[in-house]
Amino acid sequence: TTTEFKCRASALGLIMTNDRSGKGMGETAKSYVKDWVREQIYGHQKDIKSKYLTKGKLLEDDAIRFYIESTGCDFLLKNEERFEDDFFTGEPDVIDEVVYDFKNSWDAFTFPLFETFPDKGYFAQLQAYMSLTGLKKAKLVHVLLSTPEEMISPWEEYRDYSLIPAKFRIKEFDFDYDPDFIEKAQERVLQCRDYARELLENL
Numbered sequence: 291t292t293t294e295f296k297c298r299a300s301a302l303g304l305i306m307t308n309d310r311s312g313k314g315m316g317e318t319a320k321s322y323v324k325d326w327v328r329e330q331i332y333g334h335q336k337d338i339k340s341k342y343l344t345k346g347k348l349l350e351d352d353a354i355r356f357y358i359e360s361t362g363c364d365f366l367l368k369n370e371e372r373f374e375d376d377f378f379t380g381e382p383d384v385i386d387e388v389v390y391d392f393k394n395s396w397d398a399f400t401f402p403l404f405e406t407f408p409d410k411g412y413f414a415q416l417q418a419y420m421s422l423t424g425l426k427k428a429k430l431v432h433v434l435l436s437t438p439e440e441m442i443s444p445w446e447e448y449r450d451y452s453l454i455p456a457k458f459r460i461k462e463f464d465f466d467y468d469p470d471f472i473e474k475a476q477e478r479v480l481q482c483r484d485y486a487r488e489l490l491e492n493l
Contacts, residue, residue, distance in 0.1 A: 293330055295323065295483045297475075299380030299418035303411025305478055315481055323482045327489050345437055346394040353392045353433040354384065360456035366390065373422035377479045382419040389419040389428040394435060397449055401434045401461065408463040416465050417472055426467040434459040 297305055305323070307316035315323075325336050354366055364386075372381045384390035393412070395401035402408075408430050416428040436450045451459060 295326060295479065295486045296374065296377060296379050297418070297479050297482065299378055299382075299415045299422070302378070302414035302418045302475055303409075305482055306410075306414055306475060315478070315485060319478070319482065320485065323485050324489065326482075327486050341441060342396045342400070345396060345441060348438065348441070349394045349435050350383065350392060352435055353394050353431070354390075356433055356435060356456075357392070357431055357460060360460055373419075375422055377476045378418045378422055380415070380419055380422055382423065385423055385425070387425070387427070389416060389423055389425050391416055391419065391428070391430050393430065393432045395432055396437065398434065398451070401459070402432055403458065403461065405461070408465075412463075413465065414471075414475070417468055417475065420465075420467045421472045421475075428465040428467075430463040430465070432461040 301322055305315070305319040307318040308314065309316050329335050351368060354368060357363070358366055366384045366386060369382050369385045372379065382389045383392045391412070412430050416430055420426060420428050434451050434454075436452055437448075439448055442448050
């Protein structure tokens with residue numbers, strides 16, 4: 291394969307995991323590169339299916355709409371463009387003066403109501419989006435919407451969040467572009483490339 295490894299923004303948090311020395315690639319990072327090599331050899335991506343991801347995809351537009359209505363912010367247009375540079379690829383949800391990424395929580399117990407710091411993986415994802423778009427600010431928005439009834443399995447209870455106030459259904463985290471983090475991330479992508487090459491040579 292002649293394809294050079296580039297990291298999907300959504301997976302950047304995975305490849306940034308370190309080994310015990312704190313310098314080398316951790317097992318999670320290696321495992322991700324192995325899957326990438328498989329994708330190159332066999333020609334299709336790994337299927338990752340879960341009810342959480344399905345809800346997220348299904349309600350993406352609804353989450354943006356709910357956010358606009360609840361916060362009174364200007365109209366936000368869903369981005370359809372995929373970005374790519376020498377290191378990363380990614381498709382942010384919305385690009386305004388700020389990069390937006392929306393996450394649909396499955397229910398009240400996966401919604402980060404009390405969290406003061408965002409998930410490390412999401413931090414990495416938004417840094418990659420800023421690097422790709424040249425924007426210096428990003429916003430991670432967690433939204434809690436009712437799960438469509440057809441997605442609820444017979445033994446699960448339908449939970450309707452539509453009457454809960456928006457302040458308990460929207461959680462925002464703001465980020466500034468972190469050039470030091472991106473430099474480390476680019477170095478890690480290069481390490482992943484070396485590892486991918488090594489894996490292929492040893493086959």
